[in-house]
Amino acid sequence: MTVSPDPAELTAPRDPASYSAARRGGPGVWSLVAFGVLCVLAGAAIATFGPSLLPAKPDLGQLADTALHATEPAEPARIEPAAAPPAAPPAPAAAEPAGSDEVAALSDRLASLEARDAKITQAAAAALSAAALMEASQTSRPFLQELAALEAISPSSSELSAVRRLAEAGAPTRAALAQSFPDYAARAASASHTPGDGAGLLTRIGYALSRVVTLRRVGDVAGSSVDAVLARAERQVEDGDLDSALKTLDGLPPAGREALADWRARAERRAEIDRRIAAIRAQALADLAGLTRPGAKT
Numbered sequence: 001m002t003v004s005p006d007p008a009e010l011t012a013p014r015d016p017a018s019y020s021a022a023r024r025g026g027p028g029v030w031s032l033v034a035f036g037v038l039c040v041l042a043g044a045a046i047a048t049f050g051p052s053l054l055p056a057k058p059d060l061g062q063l064a065d066t067a068l069h070a071t072e073p074a075e076p077a078r079i080e081p082a083a084a085p086p087a088a089p090p091a092p093a094a095a096e097p098a099g100s101d102e103v104a105a106l107s108d109r110l111a112s113l114e115a116r117d118a119k120i121t122q123a124a125a126a127a128l129s130a131a132a133l134m135e136a137s138q139t140s141r142p143f144l145q146e147l148a149a150l151e152a153i154s155p156s157s158s159e160l161s162a163v164r165r166l167a168e169a170g171a172p173t174r175a176a177l178a179q180s181f182p183d184y185a186a187r188a189a190s191a192s193h194t195p196g197d198g199a200g201l202l203t204r205i206g207y208a209l210s211r212v213v214t215l216r217r218v219g220d221v222a223g224s225s226v227d228a229v230l231a232r233a234e235r236q237v238e239d240g241d242l243d244s245a246l247k248t249l250d251g252l253p254p255a256g257r258e259a260l261a262d263w264r265a266r267a268e269r270r271a272e273i274d275r276r277i278a279a280i281r282a283q284a285l286a287d288l289a290g291l292t293r294p295g296a297k298t
Helices: 016-024 027-053 060-071 100-137 144-153 158-167 174-192 201-212 226-238 242-249 254-259 261-292
Strands: none
Touching: 100 144, 100 261, 144 158, 158 261, 174 226, 174 254, 174 261, 226 242, 226 254, 242 261, 254 261
């Protein structure tokens, strides 16, 4: 390397002392010293950190082996049969909820109460229908509609079947029967006093006069004569006791019973209606009372 001479060095110094100081240390010398130190430091750094900073050269033999294996056909992958999935463990039995016995008992109790309430409701409706039927039967008109209402909510019975026959026509009221009885009683008395074939003249005259003017005792008359029987029967009819009146009239002679046949048929119809409907109503009330009684079983 060629170093250009410093112009200061070419010119001789004027003073020998200044010449000696200039030769001991100039800027060029120090520059060279610094440059050398830097070179030394750079070489040491490269020696220390170079292998880790610079990439290593690839191994040519290893690269050749890798390329050779890459050209060979790949062995097909062996497909292993899928293993059967493990059997699912049996489901644990559902634990019976605590208190199931109490729940079942409560359900049975509720069902029993509902059934009892339904029976009570039906029995109350039957009792009301029976009362309506009795009220309708006291008139002289038919009462099929009221009977049908009771049959719809009550079990069939012989009483209901018998009343259906009577409900189609009805029967005269007790008041109407009591009002018409005196005329029929007079006819029965007159017929009962008809003289027989062997009667005398006076008997026949008395019978003829009795057909014009009838004299008959009334009230509670003792005895078994025709007038006494008719008097007791009339009193019973006025009291509304048709069953007793009909039994009393059985004591008349055949002619008297025949004269009362029409009235008797209507009275018997009225007595049967009242008797059967009274039994139906009593049964309906008994059923309702049995269900509402404390401790009653359904």
